[in-house]
Amino acid sequence: MTFSPSHRVDLKRMASKASLKQKFLKKWMEGLRTYGSSNPFTTVSERKRIIKLSADIAMASIQEGATKWSRALIENASQGMDTFKKSAMSDDRGARLPSAASVAKKIASKKISKSRRRRTRICEPPRPKRLQARSIAKRLVKKRTQVLKNLVPGGESMDDASLIKETLDYIMSLQVQVDVMRSLACMSEHLHRK
Amino acid sequence: MSNRRSRQPSSSGSSRISDDQIVDLLSKLRRILPKIHDSGRSSKVSKVLQETCNYIRSLHREVDDLSERLFQLLGTIDADSPEATIIRSLILQ
Numbered sequence: 143m144t145f146s147p148s149h150r151v152d153l154k155r156m157a158s159k160a161s162l163k164q165k166f167l168k169k170w171m172e173g174l175r176t177y178g179s180s181n182p183f184t185t186v187s188e189r190k191r192i193i194k195l196s197a198d199i200a201m202a203s204i205q206e207g208a209t210k211w212s213r214a215l216i217e218n219a220s221q222g223m224d225t226f227k228k229s230a231m232s233d234d235r236g237a238r239l240p241s242a243a244s245v246a247k248k249i250a251s252k253k254i255s256k257s258r259r260r261r262t263r264i265c266e267p268p269r270p271k272r273l274q275a276r277s278i279a280k281r282l283v284k285k286r287t288q289v290l291k292n293l294v295p296g297g298e299s300m301d302d303a304s305l306i307k308e309t310l311d312y313i314m315s316l317q318v319q320v321d322v323m324r325s326l327a328c329m330s331e332h333l334h335r336k
Numbered sequence: 337m338s339n340r341r342s343r344q345p346s347s348s349g350s351s352r353i354s355d356d357q358i359v360d361l362l363s364k365l366r367r368i369l370p371k372i373h374d375s376g377r378s379s380k381v382s383k384v385l386q387e388t389c390n391y392i393r394s395l396h397r398e399v400d401d402l403s404e405r406l407f408q409l410l411g412t413i414d415a416d417s418p419e420a421t422i423i424r425s426l427i428l429q
Contacts, residue, residue: 168427186407194403224408279382286385293392306361306428316395323342326423330406333418 162204162318169200170322177223195219201319202295210304211312216297 173196199220205212290305291297294312297305362384371386 164427167423171423171427179399186404189407190403193406194399197399199402283385286382286389289391290385291395293389303361306365309392310361310364310368313365313388313392313395316392316399317368320395320398320402323399323406326419327402327405329422330419331355 145185157320162315163322165204166318167322167326169195169203173197173200191222195222197319197323199223201315205315206310209308209311210300211295211297211308212315218295 174193177192178197198215202215202219206211270303287302287305290309291300294300294305294309297308300308364382365384365388369384369391
């Protein structure tokens, strides 16, 4: 079996993805222990929120501030966590994580304005069909770009080039997050089936 | 993946990407997205954008569903549950 160059790249990619999964799992579990242990959550929706928010914070903190989406996500998720946060943040475990309050403060200076920039519509004279089709396609791209900006954390203030780069990174991180959570869910359900 | 290209000044007018960047980034995107149905030339960009948005949305939904399925985990993190043991061994590798 010969390893083609692309195969070698794939193996490398797989190995780095595995280490990302491990990092994610570690940070996520630390977060759950920090945010979850001291509070008896009764409702299913509360628990679900905690799990999701700490998963998002874990996914974003792996980036170590290198991407815009991760910084925006940490800010958003921390704000959500503050609802549940008690004195759990003052203990040692909490110090290891970016604590919701300190991270929010750090990012406060980089706070992204959430107001949408609206382009004023300019009335265009009627054009030949070929140009019409092209401008329709352009408008479609603009519209879909805006949708993407809403989906990627912090996307509103990105230029188009950064948006695509951040999107690539965001999607790959989401895949890691989903993979780990899915494996854990299957394992957990399997164990509880007894 | 923290390499940053020299940022183009984000003008308030047009926010166009250069063709080279489009080709490069689109190919990367296509590689990680589920199968896309390719259509005409001019609609390639918008098609990839749409597929991207749909994919992100589906990933969000999946995280949401999984968070719900995992709610049992919260109660067992600290205890000597089988999950906690397995998770600990996975993390310590």
